[in-house]
Amino acid sequence: MMKGTIGIVDDQQLFLKTVGMFVNTFPDFEVILYASNGPDLLQKLKSQNPLPDILLIDVNMPEMEGAEIVSTIRKTYPSIKMAALSMMEDSQNVIRMIKAGCCAYLLKNMNPNELELALKEILLRGFYNTYVTNMCYQEMFNKDSIDLKDREREFLELACSDLTYQQIASKMFLSIKTIDGYRAALFEKFQVKSRVGLVLEAIRQNVISV
Known part of the structure; x- marks a missing residue:
């Protein structure tokens, strides 16, 4: 079975590598792309083959905000699913990222087990809702x-x-x-x-x- 491929975009190098380390321990996923900001990501995607199935994108970054990155990727690489990564839980940021094209909004302090579940749901269902509990996605x-x-x-x-x-x-x-x-x-x-x-x-x- 082919592993789901992941790209991670975050300007904090320690966080970037730590998340990548966790994702690479998940049996169904592997990280194939790391980027430190929007321009870096766009440059790397030009030569990336295959493209990642899912991109984890930090909400607040220098040079390009997360929502701007997501909107650009959505138009240029519509096959890539995107999830926001943030420490912030305010509705304004959630709305902005979802409107831009994210299919999930993940908190940086989430448990690695939940991150694995989120990646599986995004790959399988096309979205992951961290705020809905005890609900069958099919029923949704x-x-x-x-x-x-x-x-x-x-x-x-x-x-x-x-x-x-x-x-x-x-x-x-x-x-x-x-x-x-x-x-x-x-x-x-x-x-x-x-x-x-x-x-x-x-x-x-x-x-x-x-």
Whole structure:
């Protein structure tokens, strides 16, 4: 069986090599490309044969931001799947990377076992959602669209911005307690446990467009 091939892009050399070391211990994967920034990656891809199946791309780098790299790769090498790597868990970064073309948003402090699982899911399913737990991915593809009330949809769209919950409450002319109720209801409907997870699932399921 052919191993899945991985490329890693990160400006921190120690992290770059450490992740590569872990990936090379996974029986189904091997690292075939290391790059320290966007221009370095684009240069190396020109002569890379075969191309990596998956690229792990740091969100914040000098010269080219992660989202710019992802957008460029998506147009030039559409066969490559891409996952964001970051220490940041804010919805703004998640939205930017997913919109650019990433199929997963991975945290740098994740367990190596979860990284292996993420790579397998990306290769097999085309995406990996770190914020959805105890859910069958096949069901995620087949399930009916989530039924949202008008006010829930309005809250969801505002939750996908950089507004705080207090600011959302003011904008919707509601109490923070009511907003907490909407948040809890949507966490339940989307089977997520965080605002970032809610944003990611809403985008992935095309419930909202951002």
